Amino acid sequence: NAGVTQTPKFRVLKTGQSMTLLCAQDMNHEYMYWYRQDPGMGLRLIHYSVGEGTTAKGEVPDGYNVSRLKKQNFLLGLESAAPSQTSVYFCASSYEASGTYEQYFGPGTRLTVT
Amino acid sequence: DAKTTQPPSMDCAEGRAANLPCNHSTISGNEYVYWYRQIHSQGPQYIIHGLKNNETNEMASLIITEDRKSSTLILPHATLRDTAVYYCIVRALSNSGYALNFGKGTSLLVTP
Numbered sequence: 450n451a452g453v454t455q456t457p458k459f460r461v462l463k464t465g466q467s468m469t470l471l472c473a474q475d476m477n478h479e480y481m482y483w484y485r486q487d488p489g490m491g492l493r494l495i496h497y498s499v500g501e502g503t504t505a506k507g508e509v510p511d512g513y514n515v516s517r518l519k520k521q522n523f524l525l526g527l528e529s530a531a532p533s534q535t536s537v538y539f540c541a542s543s544y545e546a547s548g549t550y551e552q553y554f555g556p557g558t559r560l561t562v563t
Numbered sequence: 564d565a566k567t568t569q570p571p572s573m574d575c576a577e578g579r580a581a582n583l584p585c586n587h588s589t590i591s592g593n594e595y596v597y598w599y600r601q602i603h604s605q606g607p608q609y610i611i612h613g614l615k616n617n618e619t620n621e622m623a624s625l626i627i628t629e630d631r632k633s634s635t636l637i638l639p640h641a642t643l644r645d646t647a648v649y650y651c652i653v654r655a656l657s658n659s660g661y662a663l664n665f666g667k668g669t670s671l672l673v674t675p
Contacts, residue, residue, distance in 0.1 A: 490667065539607070541607075551612065554608070
């Protein structure tokens with residue numbers, strides 16, 4: 450049981466390049482999330498998904514797109530990377546959305562855009 | 564979701580209890596109190612949550628005041644590995660989704 454895994458762990462992009470971050474979970478969770486964390490700050494929600502085939506915007510969605518084609522995977526795409534997207538990206542998943550659920554987080558992807 | 568207020572940093576000697584306070588004076592009746600922590604460069608880790616009653620698990624205890632306006636996370640015997648940023652989060656379901664609203668948390672330093 451690997452929990453939540455993220456690929457890649459590190460990446461350096463040039464402005465304007467594109468890339469996709471992959472999040473995978475093996476806990477059969479319905480809900481998945483993408484957060485970003487800037488230095489010295491808390492996490493901010495980018496996009497989330499409440500089930501296979503569904504996605505929704507979070508607090509800071511601009512410049513990102515997501516897809517949830519399979520229940521276990523949640524992809525985050527940057528179509529044209531900008532230096533402002535330099536951050537650490539965390540994926541999370543949870544079983545349900547009741548008031549008692551907890552989120553499980555992946556180890557993070559450190560992205561630098563030059 | 565209700566806002567929370569936490570001290571920016573705290574110190575604790577190894578082996579002693581670490582008591583981390585959180586103020587959430589605007590909490591609503593259906594909002595839970597969650598605690599997560601983030602060890603340097605790692606993803607956040609769930610610790611404990613509660614609604615009204617005090618809670619205890621293998622990691623920590625959560626004490627919620629009777630009026631629910633504040634709470635305290637207790638690590639009974641802090642170790643060096645407990646050095647981390649601790650986040651107090653108050654939340655309920657909302658139309659905007661199911662996110663956890665992380666603030667800046669409390670940076671706990673456990674010293675030998």
